[in-house]
Amino acid sequence: MKISARLAFFAIVSTLAYLGLAIGGLGGFAAFFSHSSLVLVALATLVMTIASLFTEVNLSSGEREDRANRWVLPAFGIIGLLSGYLPAYSDRIDFWTFGGEGVRWLGALLFILGGALRMWPVFVLGKRFSGLVAIQPGHRLVTDGIYRNLRNPSYLGMLIIAVGWALAFRSGLGLLLAALTLIPLIARIQAEEALLRAQFGAEYEAYCARSWRLIPGVY
Template sequence: MQLTPRLAIFTIAASLAYLWLAILGEGGFSAFFSRPALSVTAAALIVMAGAALFTGANLSSGEREDRGNRWIIPTVGLIGLLQAYLPAYSDRIGFWTFGGDALRWAGVVLFIAGGALRLGPVFILGRRFSGLVAIQPGHELVTDGIYGVIRHPSYLGLLVNSLGWSLVFRSGLGVLLTLLMIPPLLARMRAEEALLHSQFGAAYEAYRSRTSRLIPGIY
């Protein structure tokens, strides 16, 4: 299953723009790719963008949508644009940076792990995964695999991925931007859970009672 042509073009364009902003922030191609950790991160970003083309994710409002939370999409998008540029720029000028190459490589690991955790659930859900909070045709509740442990693994992956990106650039500012993502994502999770509860009733309540929202055993 693949993305629609329009969404596929957007995914590729957004990924390339994200990388271009980071290269610009770091001071150009030579400065960016002179650091092995940054080169690996760039390659991982392109691979993730390519993998995303085959997930089947969509922006369909489906059979029923909670439109009240659409503000979350541009909010997270704006934070994402700042996250693309500012950590790299702060790395270049030495503003609020910490650690060294070991931290950069730790960031690479987190970036890749977070990306895998972000995309894995999207592959599992396929067409049921929408950028909007919506019930899709034939929507079924998934309660096994990673969903048997946490209810929102893709959002956890997004946060880990964002934190990894920040650490690749040793950027305290990037870490702060990652923290700023948490409130809108929590609002999104609450909206999704309310919609799923209204759709699946007692089955979802039982599922929610035995799983964590985001961090196994903690939250």
């Protein structure tokens, strides 16, 4: 285990709580685990959490932090709690739902792909991957590999996870919550880019000129 014991405890508890909200929203263990696609989503969630225990993710403010951006953390938390329960509950009462098992399996696939894209950069960045918008000691730009053409692959992974989760419950409400995630996410990206631009200057500007911010070919 590489992350701190406190973060590890939070990761485990929040994962179990998130799955618990979904299980409760859908009506209990029997209802949830009667869908093979949701079993796969639950297993993928646990695998991602276990993988995170072997990363160096942290909450260090480093050498310099944009403290004004900390508001996005509770925003992500609130949207996360709503996303944990409401898509499953809307599935249960058949409110604003669409499709059938095929949609659930599409959601499970996107959830897994998004999870891989979310976790890959965390391992690449190591201690530079902080939950805060901060410049870490010895910070350097990574502009190759998964970062060659995309500046925020982990955030794209987060969005794909949110869409996959919503589809796994066939939930239009879940897709709306995924869209709401863009508000704090874009604010976070803008804060990070401003800090990196101030730290690395022309080097970062040149990187921005040849890469996409979040979605290749779009933004």
